[in-house]
Amino acid sequence: MNFEIIGNVLLWLGVTFLAIGSLGILNLPDVYCRLHASGKCDTLGIFLAIAGISVSLDDWTEFLKIIMILVFVAIANPTSTHLIGRTAKQSKIKAWEKTK
Amino acid sequence: MNEILTITLFAIIPLKVLFFGPTPYDRLIGLSVFSNKVLVVLLLLGVFYGRIGFFLDLAIGYALLNFIGIVVTTRFLRMREQDEL
Numbered sequence: 001m002n003f004e005i006i007g008n009v010l011l012w013l014g015v016t017f018l019a020i021g022s023l024g025i026l027n028l029p030d031v032y033c034r035l036h037a038s039g040k041c042d043t044l045g046i047f048l049a050i051a052g053i054s055v056s057l058d059d060w061t062e063f064l065k066i067i068m069i070l071v072f073v074a075i076a077n078p079t080s081t082h083l084i085g086r087t088a089k090q091s092k093i094k095a096w097e098k099t100k
Numbered sequence: 101m102n103e104i105l106t107i108t109l110f111a112i113i114p115l116k117v118l119f120f121g122p123t124p125y126d127r128l129i130g131l132s133v134f135s136n137k138v139l140v141v142l143l144l145l146g147v148f149y150g151r152i153g154f155f156l157d158l159a160i161g162y163a164l165l166n167f168i169g170i171v172v173t174t175r176f177l178r179m180r181e182q183d184e185l
Contacts, residue, residue, distance in 0.1 A: 015103050018137060022110040025117055025133050031125045034117070038129050042136050049140045053147060065156045066143070069163055073139070076167040080132060087174040088125040091181050 007055035014049030017041050030096035031088045039081035046073055104144045111137035124177055128170060135166040 024037025047070065054066040111134055118130030139162055146155025 011103055014140070015106055018107060018140065019110045021133060022113040022137070025114050025130065031123060031129070034126060034129050038133050042133055046136050046140060050143065053143050056147065057152065059153070062153055062156060065160065069143075069156070069159055072160075072167075073136075073163055076163070077132075077136070080167055080170040083171060083174050084125055084128050084132075087178055088123070090178065093123055093125065 003055050007052045010048050010052030010055065012052075014045045014047070014052055017045030017048060019045075021045055031093055032085060032095055035081055035085045039078055043074065043077045043081075046077065101148065104141060104148065107137055107141050107144070111141065128173060132166065132170060135162070139163055139166070 018041070021037050021041030024041060025034055028034050028037055050066060050070045050073070054063060054070065057063050057066065114130040114133040114137075116130075118127055118134060121127040121130055139159055142155055142159045142162060143152075146152040146159075149155075
């Protein structure tokens with residue numbers, strides 16, 4: 001009962017961060033600004049959502065597998081974001097310099 | 101069920117960046133964000149159907165393919181630009 005409430009709170013926090021990340025991808029004007037939304041909001045959202053799912057599991061092998069997914073995503077998602085940003089800078093994409 | 105529908109609704113939004121993004125890097129960011137949403141939807145579908153062990157293996161494969169696809173695509177774009185110089 002108590003674990004169910006904790007899992008639901010973590011899951012809906014993660015869904016909120018994923019939604020903010022999607023809206024940031026849509027609204028921001030540039031590659032680097034979009035990397036800002038993708039790198040932080042999406043990583044935190046997917047981390048919280050998978051943690052919320054993992055609370056409700058009862059078999060320990062499934063729990064171990066989902067912890068493996070969580071650790072891998074928490075390492076790989078910022079790495080791929082950094083890789084996209086570095087490649088965009090190396091191929092001389094102009095940064096957005098106007099102000100709104 | 102509500103959270104599955106919400107994440108699916110917000111997974112449609114990066115498809116606009118994926119299809120109409122001005123540079124290839126915008127499209128890569130859209131693909132990455134869309135894949136993250138699909139990963140969470142896969143795990144939630146596993147909970148919803150009561151077969152989480154089956155969907156967990158699919159989710160591990162999907163996360164690995166997402167990361168390796170982005171690494172290979174950035175290498176390919178960089179190599180193509182060096183060939184054009």
